[in-house]
Amino acid sequence: MSWWSSDSDESSLSEQYDESDIRIRPNPKANKPRTKTRPDHADAVQGMVTGVDRGRYTVLINEVPVTCSRARELSKNAIVVGDIVNVVGDITGVHGSLARIVRVEPRTTVLRRSADDTDEVERVIVANADQLLIVIAAANPEPRVRLVDRYLVAAFDAGITPLLVVTKCDTNDPSEFLANFESLNIPIFRSGTDQVPVEDLQKALAGHTTVAVGHSGVGKSTLVNVLVPDAKRATGHVNEVTGRGRHTSSSSICFKLETPFGDGWIIDTPGVRSFGLGHVNPDKILGSFADLAEIAEDCPRGCSHLEDAPDCYLNESLSSGILGKNGAQRIDSLQRLLLTFKAN
Known part of the structure; x- marks a missing residue:
């Protein structure tokens, strides 16, 4: 017999087996018609994100902390502390319960940073x-000074009011350091180990949502614990060899601040040693110095407003004295902020 099949053999096989004999397993997902229509979640309740930890979000709803996941359609959207969100599901806050974030309300401000000055992400x-x-x-x-300048740039870019707290003033006089910022009219508070200006800070923070930032080891979490006794934020120390602080806060968290002058919110953030500004438009920096911006309107097109800029009206105003005795300090502050973009 030949090793190949004859035409008659193939015909008999086709008659014995055809496509109708193939069993197709039903696939409900594939057979279900797709739609772009999403539920409107009319029953969603509103709350504020107070903590983020490994894909779970703590949302404060009617003073109750509720653990939430986020809806699939929000997978490409960052949800951060301070966001106002809409939540559905179990909002009892009972241990083991899980609700779901379905919407994020438009933000009034956003504090951002990049990995470095060359990274626009x-x-x-x-x-x-x-x-x-x-x-x-x-x-x-x-x-x-440079790190504080970078915080100021980020604040001006975001439209957020900056305040400055200097800790450990009982170990060293910060007057010389603070002279760099006197002309910016930033509220400044001095704090010592046992002398924290609690009342002054409460007055400044009441009625506001304030985010605390700073280098690792400066006493930021300690300050939050003083202002919010129930916060119980972990505190660390500074390495005596490297002079660097140890990271004690691994994520941002928001606390309700209750004071005799009104309530507010304070957000403690992890300590950082660098603050990239690659996403910031330098043009916004000049706008934060209203008096200097008015003078700079007469500068040549494309003027950098730096010390070596030709025909810069800001530099020429120093000799005319139109800015008063603090004019030199204000221009120096502006130029130092602008130079942060050229440092690297």
Whole structure:
């Protein structure tokens, strides 16, 4: 017999087996018609995100912390502390319960940073804050003018009001350091180990949502614990060899601030040693100095407003004295902020 089949054999096989004998397993997902229509979640309730941890979000709803996941359609949207969100599902807050975030309300402000000055990809730190509490130590670790400048740039870019707190003032006099910022009219608070200006800070923070930022080891979490006794934020120390602080806060978290002057919110963030500004438009920096911006309107097109800029009206105003005795300091502050974009 030949090793191949004859035509008659193939015909008999086709008659014995045809496509109608193939069993197709039903696939409900494939057979279900797809639609872009999504439920409107009319029963969703509103709350504020107070914490984010490994894909789970703590949302405060009617004073009750509720653990939430986020809806699939929000998978490409960052949800951060301070966001106002709409939630459906189990909002009892009972241990083991899980609700779901289905919408994020438009943000009033966004505090951002990038990995470095060359990276335009932004990372949202917090949303809807209206004040930035910059915490710096008078010593151990040594205060860095450049880092404070970067915080100020981020605050001006986001439209957030900056405040400055200097800790550990009982170990070193910060006057020389603070002289760099006197002309910016930023509220400044001095704090010591046992002398924290609690009342002054309460007055400044009441009625606001304030995000606290600072270098690791400056005492930021310690300050939050003083203002919010129930916060119980972990605190660390500064390495005596490297002079660097140890990271004690791994994620941002928001606390309700109750004071005799009114309630507010304070957001503690992880300590950082760098603050990239690759996402910031330098043109916004000049706008934060209203008096200097008015003078700079007569500068040549494309003027950098730096010390070596030709025909810069800001530099020429120094000799005319039209800005008063603090004019030199204000221009120096502006130029130092602009230089942060050229440092690297």
